Amino acid sequence: MDATNVKNLDLSGMAVAMKGITKRFPSVIANDNVDFFVKKGEIHALVGENGAGKSTLMNQLYGLYTPDEGEIYINGERFIFKGPRDAIDAGIGMVHQHFMLVDNQTVSENVVLGSEPRRGPFNLFIDSGKSRKSVLELSKKYGLSVDVDAMIEDIPVGMQQRVEILKILYRGANILIFDEPTAVLTPQETGELFKILRVLKENGKTIIFITHKLNEVMAITDRVTVMRLGKVTGQVDTKDTNPRQLANMMVGREVLLRVEKEARKPGKTLLEVKNLHVKDNRKLDTVKNVSFSVREGEILGIAGVAGNGQTELIEAITGLRKAESGSITLMGKDLTNKSALDIRESGLTHIPEDRLKRGLISQYPVYYNLILGKHNDKPFASEGFIDMKEVKKFARYIVDTFDVRPKDIEILGGNLSGGNQQKVVVGRELSTIPIEPKVVAISQPTRGLDIGAIEFIHKTILNMRAKGIGILLVSMELDEIFSLSDRILVFYEGKIMGEVLPDEVNREEIGLMMAGHSKAEVVKERG
Structure with a gap:
C-alpha cells in the first residue's frame, strides 16, 4: 500500500475523496471518471439505478477492486488498496447487502473472527471471556443491542445486521459503508437501524449509505451523490432537494412516485x-x-x-x-x-x-x-x-x-x-x-x-x-x-x-x- 501526502488539493474536512475513478469490465465501463467526496462525520447517500456503478465504486473504496484510473484519498492521504485488509487498516468498514456471518457460531465469535484476543503461552488460546466482554462494551457504547451468546442462525435479520456493524467497529472503522442496508429489513427494523446510524454519527463516524429508497435518503442523510450509467449526475445537500428531483437525476426523466391504479371489478x-x-x-x-x-x-x-x-x-x-x-x-x-x-x-x-x-x-x-x-x-x-x-x-x-x-x-x-x-x-x-x-x-x-x-x-x-x-x-x-x-x-x-x-x-x-x-x-x- 502506497500512502503519500496530498499536494495542491484541498481536502480539508473530507473523510473520503475519490477523483477520476474509472473501472472497466469486459462488457461495460462501470465507473467513468467519477469524482466522489464525503465530509467527515456526515451520513452521505449514494443513489442511482441498478447498474449505475454505485457498488463498483464502493468496492474500490473497500479494496475489493482496483481502479483502472483515478486516485483515492482517506483523511487527506492517498492510498492504493490492494485488498480489503488495506482498506480496513485505513479505517474503512463495509456492511454488505448479503451478510457474511458464520451461522453455527455465536454473536461474539462472529464479531472477533480473524482478530480474536489471545491468552496463554505463545498466545496459543483464544480468550473467549475477553472477546465476550469486548463485544458487550462495544454494543453498549453504540446502542447495538445483541445477545452476545446467541447463535447467528437463531437470531432475526435485524440483529444479524447489528452483528455485521459490530464486526467493522471492532476492527476500528471510522468510515462505514452500508450497501442497501434496509433491503432485508422490516419497517420496524429500518427505524432501529436509523437510530443506530444517528448514534454512530454522534460518535464521529462517517457513513456512506447506498440505497434506492428516496424516503430513506430524505429521512437519514446529510448529502446525496447521484449516479447514472457509471457517471455522477449531481451532488446536493439533502435539505435542498426532494424525492422528485432525485428521481429525475437518477433516471434522467420524470418518474411517477405514486401508483396510478384504475378501479376494477374482480371476476370469478x-x-x-x-x-x-x-x-x-x-x-x-x-x-x-x-x-x-x-x-x-x-x-x-x-x-x-x-x-x-x-x-x-x-x-x-x-x-x-x-x-x-x-x-x-x-x-x-x-x-x-x-x-x-x-x-x-x-x-x-x-x-x-x-x-x-x-x-x-x-x-x-x-x-x-x-x-x-x-x-x-x-x-x-x-x-x-x-x-x-x-x-x-x-x-x-x-x-x-x-x-x-x-x-x-x-x-x-x-x-x-x-x-x-x-x-x-x-x-x-x-x-x-x-x-x-x-x-x-x-x-x-x-x-x-x-x-x-x-x-x-x-x-x-x-x-x-x-x-x-x-x-x-x-x-x-x-x-x-x-x-x-x-x-x-x-x-x-x-x-x-x-x-x-x-x-x-x-x-x-x-x-x-x-x-x-x-x-x-x-x-x-x-x-
Whole structure:
C-alpha cells in the first residue's frame, strides 16, 4: 500500500475523496471518471439505478477492486488498496447487502473472527471471556443491542445486521459503508437501524449509505451523490432537494412516485386456499388454519412482519413445501402438495423472495436463467432439443423490456447486481411466453430495485391485473401493499388477523394488526 501526502488539493474536512475513478469490465465501463467526496462525520447517500456503478465504486473504496484510473484519498492521504485488509487498516468498514456471518457460531465469535484476543503461552488460546466482554462494551457504547451468546442462525435479520456493524467497529472503522442496508429489513427494523446510524454519527463516524429508497435518503442523510450509467449526475445537500428531483437525476426523466391504479371489478375465483396448515423447518406450526381466495383481475396483498408465516404460505401454494392439512385449488383443480412443475404447468407461477436460492442458477448465463421452468415448452424446445435461436431471441426481448444491465445475455446470473438479478426473475415469471399465467404468487417483487425499475414492475403487475390475472402479493414494503392491493390480509404468527381494504385503514392501524390485534379490536379502538 502506497500512502503519500496530498499536494495542491484541498481536502480539508473530507473523510473520503475519490477523483477520476474509472473501472472497466469486459462488457461495460462501470465507473467513468467519477469524482466522489464525503465530509467527515456526515451520513452521505449514494443513489442511482441498478447498474449505475454505485457498488463498483464502493468496492474500490473497500479494496475489493482496483481502479483502472483515478486516485483515492482517506483523511487527506492517498492510498492504493490492494485488498480489503488495506482498506480496513485505513479505517474503512463495509456492511454488505448479503451478510457474511458464520451461522453455527455465536454473536461474539462472529464479531472477533480473524482478530480474536489471545491468552496463554505463545498466545496459543483464544480468550473467549475477553472477546465476550469486548463485544458487550462495544454494543453498549453504540446502542447495538445483541445477545452476545446467541447463535447467528437463531437470531432475526435485524440483529444479524447489528452483528455485521459490530464486526467493522471492532476492527476500528471510522468510515462505514452500508450497501442497501434496509433491503432485508422490516419497517420496524429500518427505524432501529436509523437510530443506530444517528448514534454512530454522534460518535464521529462517517457513513456512506447506498440505497434506492428516496424516503430513506430524505429521512437519514446529510448529502446525496447521484449516479447514472457509471457517471455522477449531481451532488446536493439533502435539505435542498426532494424525492422528485432525485428521481429525475437518477433516471434522467420524470418518474411517477405514486401508483396510478384504475378501479376494477374482480371476476370469478381462481385460487382458493381452505383451512391450510403448514409447518416450518423446525416442525413448528407456522401457517394455522388459513383460508382466502384470489379472483380474476385482483391483487390480494399480504402484510406482516417477516417471519410470521408468509414465506411458508407461499412455499406451500407453489409446491416448495408440504402442507400438513387443508386444500389449495386453482380453477377447481386440486393442487395440494403437487410438485412445483405441476403447479406451474397448471397456470400458477412464482416470483420467490430469495432470488439467489429459488429464482436463479448463478452459474448459468442470463439466457438460460430466463427460460427456467419453460425450457421444455415451445418455442424454446422441440422433441427434446433446445432451440437456442428462440431462447436467445426471447432473452434479448426480456433484457430490453426490463432494462437488465448490462445488456449481455451471455453474462452469468451470479455476476449481475442484486437488482438486475431480480429483473431477470420478474421478467421471466411475468412473461406471457409461452403461456400466460392465470395466477402469479409474488414475494418481495421490488426488493433491492431502484425507483425506475420499481415503477416499471408496478406497471407490469397492474397490466397483468388488467388482463384478468390474479395476483397474490407478499411484500415487506407497506407503501407497496397499500398502493397495489385491492384487498389486504394481515398476518401475525401464522394467522389472518383480518381482511381490510386499502382505503379503510391507515399505516398505524395495519401496524397494530401486524402486532397481533384483530381487525375488530382496531376498529373498536378507532371508535
